Amino acid sequence: MQLGDLHLILDAIDEPVLLINTDRRIAHANAPAQTMFGESLRGGLVGQSFVRLVRNPDALKCVEQAFEEKARARADVQLLVPQTATYRLTAIYLDRENPVVAVTLKDVTPLLQAAQMRSDFVANVSHELRSPLTTMTGIIETLQGAARDDPQAQTRFLEIMQREAARMDRLIGDLLSLSRVESEERIRPTHQLDLIPVIAAVVATVRERPEGEDREFVFAPEFEECIVCGDADQLTQVFQNLLENACKYSKAGGKVTIHVEARKSAPRFTSAVWAVSVADEGEGIAEEHIPRLQERFYRIDSGRSRRVGGTGLGLAIVKHILNRHRGRLHIASAPGKGVCMTVLLPVPG
Ligand SMILES: Nc1ncnc2c1ncn2[C@@H]1O[C@H](COP(=O)(O)OP(=O)(O)O)[C@@H](O)[C@H]1O
Ligand SMILES: [Mg+2]
Structure with missing residues (x-):
């Protein structure tokens, strides 16, 4: 095979590949490798020293091993380009007469x-x-x-x-x-249903629970109906979780307000949406916790959550149910101002 052919084949590969000469300099870099390292180097990659390029002793060791043993070597290495990520580096010894090592780099960060x-x-x-x-x-x-x-x-x-x-x-x-x-997250519900009676039933149930006893619930929708494609049991679970949280994490006597709104558009939606918010008058949530609340077992105060019968899984379940419905949960809060959790669901097209 001509060297030119080899370069053509390497360029057709989606992942970064570098060819390294016996003097440990780059002989060829395919297009993804140039994109990956390119910005850090002026004048191209060819001729650059591999050590200076990757600045990682394990990566270098792997290449040395491939040259020495005339074989394949592999290591997971942390590289700082373009951002810090873990790459599975494979060094393959290729040519006996004109030795060269091919280095492939696969980003394994998501796997890890x-x-x-x-x-x-x-x-x-x-x-x-x-x-x-x-x-x-x-x-x-x-x-x-x-x-x-x-x-x-x-x-x-x-x-x-x-x-x-x-x-x-x-x-x-x-x-x-x-x-x-x-x-069943990938199977989107096709059945149309009205959210108003679903929410009304949840309000009635939570009002009877110990945590709902001393609360005032306000639910006065301006719409006669609020149609979505959904699974009634799962949407009941969503609102039950949100209403229970609003009661459990706010003081007795507080008000819990459920508001239904139609929005023409919303970020990350291609259609109009129904926005149903559940707002309480509790002490609120500090901003740094908000992005993590939907993770499994993430709790701001686990002692408190346990005392009120929490498992730390409620909002993770809500997130997955809403994903299945192609919707999402938006959380807004400022300490001392209570929490407003908004369920966004697409209006059926
Ligand atoms: N309305 C709210 N007000 C204040 N904190 C809340 C509210 N809803 C949820 N949280 C916080 O988010 C955490 C995760 O909620 P969730 O997933 O429902 O688990 P838990 O079983 O602990 O209720 C709770 O432990 C609590 O710290
Ligand atoms: Mg909960």
């Missing part, structure tokens, strides 16, 4: 992030399940020992066990919900 998220999730779930279990194991030991003949202590301990068991049950329920919603 996904793997990290999976392992964080398992660690979080285990921790959340283990703490009520530890409490219960301790109580069982006490009931068998010190509290064996103390009916008062037994009643108290059984109440705690009941609370902890209920907490595990809620967590498992939310985990199952999350996994179900995630598995």
Whole structure:
């Protein structure tokens, strides 16, 4: 094969590829490699020293190994160009008479992030399940020992066990919900329904719950109906989560206002949207927490969340349900001013 042909083939590859000579200088860089490194170098890449280009000892070691062993070497390396990212670098020894090493670079940052998220999730779930279990194991030991003949202590301990068991049950329920919603996220609901009675039913339910007892709910929609393509059970779950949060994280006696609005357009939507907001009069959320609230198990104050029966999964479930409905959740708040969570759903076309 002519060298020119080889260059043509390399240029047709989507990922950055560099050819490196025995003097460890760049012999060729395909178009993606030029885009990747190009801005940092004037006068092109060819002839530049590989070490100076990547500035990473592991990358260099990998290339040296390929030359020495006349084989393939691989390493995951952190490169700073164009931004800091982890690349899987493969160095392949190519030509016996005129030795050259081809270096391919694949950005594996998203893969690593996904793997990290999976392992964080398992660690979080285990921790959340283990703490009520530890409490219960301790109580069982006490009931068998010190509290064996103390009916008062037994009643108290059984109440705690009941609370902890209920907490595990809620967590498992939310985990199952999350996994179900995630598995059908790609299947968009096609059935049209009216959101007004869905929200009205949620208001009626939450009003009866302990957390809703001392709250005033304001829901006076200006529209006769509010049609979306949706799954009634899942949308009920969305508003239930938002209303429960509005009650649980604000002071007793506060007002919870649900407002329905039609908007001609909204960022990241190609159609008109329904905007349903749930606003409370609580202490609000500091700005730095807002981008992370929809992550699984992200809680501003986990002690408080646990005390009010939270699992830390509510808003993650809301996010996935809204993704399935091609909608999204917008969170606005300023400390001391309460929280306003707005559900945006496309108006069916
Ligand atoms: N209306 C609200 N006011 C203040 N903080 C809120 C509100 N809604 C949610 N949060 C914060 O977001 C966190 C995550 O909410 P969520 O995912 O529903 O989990 P949880 O099970 O803890 O309620 C809560 O722990 C709380 O810190
Ligand atoms: Mg919640």
